[in-house]
Amino acid sequence: MMAKTKLTPVHFFSHGSTMMLGEESGSAAYWEECGDEALANNIKGVVIMGAHWDCLSDKVQVATNPSPSKSPVAYVHPSKYIDYKLNPDLSTANRCISMLRAAGFNCEGNPTFDWIHDTYLILIRMFPSGCPPTTIISMNARFDPHFHLKIGSTLRSLRAENYLLIGSGGAVHNLYRNKWSSMLRYRDSFAQEQPPDREMLEFRQAVQDVMENNSGPELRRGLTRLMKHPQFRDAHATDDHFMSALFVAGAVGDEEDRGVGGRLMAETWELTNMCNSQYTVGEWVSA
Template sequence: MMPSYFFAHGAPSIVLDRNKYTDFLGQFAANTTKPKAIVLFSAHWEQSTQTVSAVDAYSTIYDFGGFQDELYQMTYPAKGERSLSEQIHALFAKNGVQSVLNEERGLDHGAWSILKLLYPNVDIPVVALSVNRYLSNEQQYQIGKALAELREQDILIIGSGGTVHNLRKVKWYEEGIDEWAESFDNWLQSKLEAWDLDALFHYRELAPCAGEAVPTNEHFIPLLLAMGAGDRGRQAKLLHRSYELGNLSLSCWQFN
């Protein structure tokens, strides 16, 4: 069965960077089975109703400003797969999740920046999915769980976001890792590895430095979605964790 994964996407310029995390992402495909299709929840596509892309081919969305000119020339012209979009739509309905299809939206940088590093050949169909910051953490998990059977079809489910993602706290010109960021991530690691859902659903009250690490939850949600997709096996494994800009967490979690 194909695992599900959470990937931090960091800053949009990640596709131009060379560091331990981008090296890890660049080797990912060589160390894993090639999926038949990719289903990706992006922190940068927020909708009040769960939305499922249903396009033939994606445009590239440059939903950021102030970065290198080279970044705005990049594309990731992935193909969609309408039959998979409709299957996801049906799975959501079966599990009590209201959803709609979207036939227009391209891939935002939360999707294409990671995909460009993981699968640069652009030879795997993609279905992009939105997130909703106003649902409970348990509801987020259940949305991911609704798609768990796709893993049996060699379909890769990805949540793209960030566990510690506070742009007001990043340090552009200082070295070192902030203790509060590591403290939160260490707590998170212990709860993920124990599959402690009660603690994870109440991380804001229980986790150290949660307010600093997760000032808004849209980047944290994809972790719960990817974890929910791994509910059948309930095994979590940290494949990589590093930091940039003092506290921006760059991590990858695998859920079996």
């Protein structure tokens, strides 16, 4: 029997509010742990899909700005992010464009795109000493789960070349159901004066059940079905923060990935009803 190809792990990170950039938490500690492991394994670069950049019609874009700026964030002191030097990987970006076009996507580079907190927040937390070469893939604004699965599956082969693939979105992310008063009054997004709403708890558990009890193609199907879950719309008023989970499922849902399920590694509740669950699928394997 032929040995399985060595593949990098893939992360689905819930980036939470902008305050996750400035405050310490179990999630932040896990992000840094993942970054340390990636550097110890000499990754070639990061390929990441966030939750705040989408394209109209049937288009998908890849960031090709050689000198991107950072979109400013609220409630975080600029010293936490302003001087962090971004490191766009233009050669890998162009390669991703070619791979996606070959798979039938209407894909193009975006030479003016500035990076948003959903991606640079994660990079700063993972790699505080310096940003690795990074490629950012957009979503598509139709929010078709199968479309985003296919993006992940198209780029899956990069795992065999020691690229780290990340989806940065949210397990439970409904801004309309969040309790904002403690953040606005006291700059405290972790205050939990009451339990999360039942719908948030139920969908959070559904995500964990799918991630930890499925692998390969079943993981793809399970995460896709979650968009029909009775509590999906309570947990996600808009679909954008769930698309990166589908991107991850595409990247880890091949037949070769059977037996490798997700693991809930850290979790941070914010604003009462936002659940920032951090999942990893696969693990680093010594040569």
